[in-house]
Amino acid sequence: MSSSTKPEHVVGCLLAGGRSLRMGGNDKSLALLGGTSLLEHVYHRLNAQLAHVALSSNHPMPAHEDLGIPILHDPIADFPGPLAGILAGLRWAQSMPSKPEFVFSVAVDTPFFPMDAVETLLKTAGRNPGVPVVSSCLSRAHPTCTLWPVSLADTLQAYLDAGERRLMGFCQAQEAVFCPFPPIRFGEEEVDPFFNINDAESMHEAETILESLALGINHEGGQ
Numbered sequence: 001m002s003s004s005t006k007p008e009h010v011v012g013c014l015l016a017g018g019r020s021l022r023m024g025g026n027d028k029s030l031a032l033l034g035g036t037s038l039l040e041h042v043y044h045r046l047n048a049q050l051a052h053v054a055l056s057s058n059h060p061m062p063a064h065e066d067l068g069i070p071i072l073h074d075p076i077a078d079f080p081g082p083l084a085g086i087l088a089g090l091r092w093a094q095s096m097p098s099k100p101e102f103v104f105s106v107a108v109d110t111p112f113f114p115m116d117a118v119e120t121l122l123k124t125a126g127r128n129p130g131v132p133v134v135s136s137c138l139s140r141a142h143p144t145c146t147l148w149p150v151s152l153a154d155t156l157q158a159y160l161d162a163g164e165r166r167l168m169g170f171c172q173a174q175e176a177v178f179c180p181f182p183p184i185r186f187g188e189e190e191v192d193p194f195f196n197i198n199d200a201e202s203m204h205e206a207e208t209i210l211e212s213l214a215l216g217i218n219h220e221g222g223q
Contacts (some may be wrong), residue, residue, distance in 0.1 A: 013089030041111035055086030090153035
Protein backbone atom coordinates (compact mmCIF):
# COMPACT_ATOMS: atom_id res chain seq x y z
CA MET A 1 0.00 0.00 0.00
CA SER A 2 1.48 3.34 -1.02
CA SER A 3 1.60 6.25 1.41
CA SER A 4 -1.01 8.07 -0.67
CA THR A 5 -3.55 5.29 -0.11
CA LYS A 6 -2.96 4.84 3.62
CA PRO A 7 -5.84 6.23 5.69
CA GLU A 8 -4.89 9.51 7.35
CA HIS A 9 -7.59 9.26 10.02
CA VAL A 10 -6.03 6.14 11.56
CA VAL A 11 -2.68 5.81 13.32
CA GLY A 12 -0.98 2.68 14.61
CA CYS A 13 0.28 1.74 18.06
CA LEU A 14 2.63 -1.21 18.34
CA LEU A 15 2.31 -2.64 21.86
CA ALA A 16 5.68 -3.70 23.27
CA GLY A 17 5.42 -2.49 26.86
CA GLY A 18 4.98 -5.80 28.68
CA ARG A 19 7.48 -7.64 30.87
CA SER A 20 7.61 -10.87 28.79
CA LEU A 21 7.55 -13.06 31.91
CA ARG A 22 6.85 -16.24 29.94
CA MET A 23 9.85 -15.47 27.76
CA GLY A 24 12.18 -15.47 30.76
CA GLY A 25 11.80 -11.74 31.31
CA ASN A 26 13.75 -11.00 28.13
CA ASP A 27 12.42 -8.36 25.76
CA LYS A 28 10.02 -10.33 23.60
CA SER A 29 10.12 -7.75 20.83
CA LEU A 30 13.77 -8.61 20.12
CA ALA A 31 13.22 -12.38 19.92
CA LEU A 32 14.16 -13.66 16.48
CA LEU A 33 11.70 -15.35 14.14
CA GLY A 34 13.33 -16.55 10.95
CA GLY A 35 16.34 -14.38 11.73
CA THR A 36 14.24 -11.21 12.07
CA SER A 37 13.01 -9.73 15.34
CA LEU A 38 9.32 -9.83 16.20
CA LEU A 39 9.56 -6.05 16.42
CA GLU A 40 10.57 -5.82 12.77
CA HIS A 41 8.01 -8.38 11.60
CA VAL A 42 5.10 -6.53 13.21
CA TYR A 43 6.38 -3.04 12.39
CA HIS A 44 6.72 -3.98 8.70
CA ARG A 45 3.09 -5.11 8.56
CA LEU A 46 1.84 -2.10 10.48
CA ASN A 47 3.88 0.43 8.52
CA ALA A 48 2.61 -1.06 5.26
CA GLN A 49 -0.94 -0.17 6.30
CA LEU A 50 -0.56 3.17 8.08
CA ALA A 51 1.38 6.38 7.51
CA HIS A 52 1.88 7.13 11.22
CA VAL A 53 2.99 4.51 13.74
CA ALA A 54 4.21 4.75 17.33
CA LEU A 55 5.73 2.18 19.66
CA SER A 56 4.50 1.61 23.21
CA SER A 57 7.58 0.57 25.21
CA ASN A 58 8.50 1.21 28.83
CA HIS A 59 12.16 0.29 28.41
CA PRO A 60 13.16 1.20 24.86
CA MET A 61 16.28 -0.44 23.47
CA PRO A 62 18.46 0.78 20.60
CA ALA A 63 16.53 -1.52 18.25
CA HIS A 64 13.32 0.29 19.21
CA GLU A 65 14.86 3.70 18.70
CA ASP A 66 16.32 2.64 15.35
CA LEU A 67 12.79 2.47 13.90
CA GLY A 68 12.72 6.25 14.04
CA ILE A 69 9.12 6.44 15.27
CA PRO A 70 7.64 7.96 18.45
CA ILE A 71 8.15 5.86 21.57
CA LEU A 72 5.33 6.06 24.08
CA HIS A 73 5.63 5.23 27.78
CA ASP A 74 2.77 3.98 29.93
CA PRO A 75 0.98 6.94 31.52
CA ILE A 76 0.37 4.74 34.59
CA ALA A 77 3.13 3.09 36.67
CA ASP A 78 3.69 -0.57 37.62
CA PHE A 79 2.99 -2.25 34.28
CA PRO A 80 -0.82 -2.10 34.34
CA GLY A 81 -1.07 -4.07 31.10
CA PRO A 82 -1.91 -3.41 27.46
CA LEU A 83 -4.64 -0.89 28.22
CA ALA A 84 -1.99 1.54 29.45
CA GLY A 85 -0.17 1.26 26.12
CA ILE A 86 -3.45 1.77 24.29
CA LEU A 87 -4.16 4.86 26.38
CA ALA A 88 -0.69 6.17 25.50
CA GLY A 89 -1.56 5.64 21.85
CA LEU A 90 -4.86 7.49 22.19
CA ARG A 91 -3.19 10.44 23.96
CA TRP A 92 -0.52 10.54 21.24
CA ALA A 93 -3.24 10.63 18.59
CA GLN A 94 -4.95 13.50 20.43
CA SER A 95 -1.71 15.48 20.30
CA MET A 96 -1.32 15.14 16.55
CA PRO A 97 -2.19 18.15 14.34
CA SER A 98 -4.10 15.88 11.94
CA LYS A 99 -6.46 14.78 14.76
CA PRO A 100 -6.92 11.14 13.69
CA GLU A 101 -10.19 9.44 14.58
CA PHE A 102 -8.81 5.98 15.36
CA VAL A 103 -5.83 4.15 16.79
CA PHE A 104 -5.18 0.62 15.62
CA SER A 105 -3.28 -1.36 18.25
CA VAL A 106 -1.37 -4.56 17.64
CA ALA A 107 0.84 -6.59 19.96
CA VAL A 108 4.50 -7.16 19.15
CA ASP A 109 4.05 -10.93 19.52
CA THR A 110 1.56 -11.13 16.61
CA PRO A 111 3.82 -11.48 13.54
CA PHE A 112 1.20 -12.79 11.10
CA PHE A 113 -1.66 -10.34 11.61
CA PRO A 114 -3.44 -9.62 8.31
CA MET A 115 -2.08 -7.12 5.83
CA ASP A 116 -5.64 -5.86 5.32
CA ALA A 117 -6.42 -5.59 9.04
CA VAL A 118 -6.90 -1.82 9.13
CA GLU A 119 -8.98 -1.71 5.95
CA THR A 120 -11.23 -4.53 7.16
CA LEU A 121 -11.71 -3.09 10.66
CA LEU A 122 -12.57 0.33 9.23
CA LYS A 123 -15.43 -1.18 7.23
CA THR A 124 -16.91 -2.59 10.41
CA ALA A 125 -16.29 0.69 12.25
CA GLY A 126 -18.26 2.54 9.59
CA ARG A 127 -21.34 0.50 10.51
CA ASN A 128 -20.69 0.78 14.27
CA PRO A 129 -19.55 4.32 15.10
CA GLY A 130 -18.01 5.22 18.44
CA VAL A 131 -17.16 1.74 19.71
CA PRO A 132 -13.99 -0.42 19.61
CA VAL A 133 -13.77 -2.94 16.77
CA VAL A 134 -12.03 -6.09 17.96
CA SER A 135 -10.34 -8.55 15.61
CA SER A 136 -11.45 -12.16 15.83
CA CYS A 137 -10.75 -15.45 14.09
CA LEU A 138 -11.99 -19.01 14.58
CA SER A 139 -14.42 -17.77 17.26
CA ARG A 140 -11.62 -16.24 19.33
CA ALA A 141 -11.38 -12.52 20.09
CA HIS A 142 -8.04 -10.69 19.97
CA PRO A 143 -8.52 -7.42 21.87
CA THR A 144 -4.89 -6.30 21.56
CA CYS A 145 -5.58 -6.06 17.80
CA THR A 146 -8.38 -3.53 17.91
CA LEU A 147 -9.45 -0.30 16.21
CA TRP A 148 -10.03 2.25 18.99
CA PRO A 149 -11.96 5.52 18.59
CA VAL A 150 -9.73 8.31 19.89
CA SER A 151 -12.85 9.74 21.55
CA LEU A 152 -12.58 6.96 24.17
CA ALA A 153 -9.35 8.33 25.66
CA ASP A 154 -10.92 9.98 28.72
CA THR A 155 -13.21 7.00 29.31
CA LEU A 156 -10.22 4.65 29.27
CA GLN A 157 -8.29 6.99 31.57
CA ALA A 158 -11.14 6.87 34.10
CA TYR A 159 -11.33 3.07 33.82
CA LEU A 160 -7.63 2.72 34.61
CA ASP A 161 -7.72 5.36 37.34
CA ALA A 162 -10.45 3.29 39.01
CA GLY A 163 -8.01 0.37 39.23
CA GLU A 164 -9.50 -1.63 36.38
CA ARG A 165 -7.04 -3.51 34.17
CA ARG A 166 -9.02 -6.04 32.10
CA LEU A 167 -8.72 -5.38 28.41
CA MET A 168 -11.77 -7.40 27.42
CA GLY A 169 -13.67 -5.90 30.34
CA PHE A 170 -13.15 -2.44 28.88
CA CYS A 171 -14.15 -3.63 25.42
CA GLN A 172 -17.37 -5.11 26.80
CA ALA A 173 -18.12 -1.96 28.81
CA GLN A 174 -17.86 0.04 25.57
CA GLU A 175 -20.10 -2.41 23.69
CA ALA A 176 -17.31 -3.36 21.32
CA VAL A 177 -18.14 -5.17 18.11
CA PHE A 178 -16.16 -8.04 16.66
CA CYS A 179 -14.73 -8.21 13.16
CA PRO A 180 -14.05 -11.76 11.91
CA PHE A 181 -11.00 -12.56 9.78
CA PRO A 182 -10.39 -15.76 7.84
CA PRO A 183 -7.69 -18.17 9.01
CA ILE A 184 -4.45 -18.87 7.20
CA ARG A 185 -4.83 -22.29 5.58
CA PHE A 186 -2.13 -24.88 4.98
CA GLY A 187 -3.92 -27.73 3.27
CA GLU A 188 -6.31 -29.03 5.95
CA GLU A 189 -4.74 -27.00 8.74
CA GLU A 190 -6.15 -23.64 9.81
CA VAL A 191 -4.02 -21.08 11.66
CA ASP A 192 -5.29 -17.96 13.35
CA PRO A 193 -3.46 -14.97 11.78
CA PHE A 194 -3.50 -13.33 15.22
CA PHE A 195 -1.48 -16.24 16.61
CA ASN A 196 0.73 -14.82 19.35
CA ILE A 197 4.12 -15.92 20.65
CA ASN A 198 4.41 -16.30 24.41
CA ASP A 199 7.00 -19.01 24.98
CA ALA A 200 9.53 -21.31 23.32
CA GLU A 201 6.84 -23.72 22.16
CA SER A 202 4.81 -21.06 20.38
CA MET A 203 8.01 -19.65 18.88
CA HIS A 204 8.75 -23.06 17.39
CA GLU A 205 5.22 -23.18 15.98
CA ALA A 206 5.68 -19.71 14.52
CA GLU A 207 8.88 -20.83 12.79
CA THR A 208 6.90 -23.63 11.14
CA ILE A 209 4.21 -21.21 10.00
CA LEU A 210 6.82 -18.80 8.63
CA GLU A 211 8.58 -21.55 6.69
CA SER A 212 5.27 -22.70 5.18
CA LEU A 213 4.41 -19.15 4.14
CA ALA A 214 7.84 -18.69 2.57
CA LEU A 215 7.33 -21.86 0.55
CA GLY A 216 3.84 -20.79 -0.49
CA ILE A 217 2.27 -24.02 0.70
CA ASN A 218 -1.40 -23.73 -0.25
CA HIS A 219 -2.18 -20.84 2.07
CA GLU A 220 -5.03 -18.40 1.80
CA GLY A 221 -6.74 -15.87 4.03
CA GLY A 222 -5.15 -13.80 6.76
CA GLN A 223 -2.29 -12.57 4.56
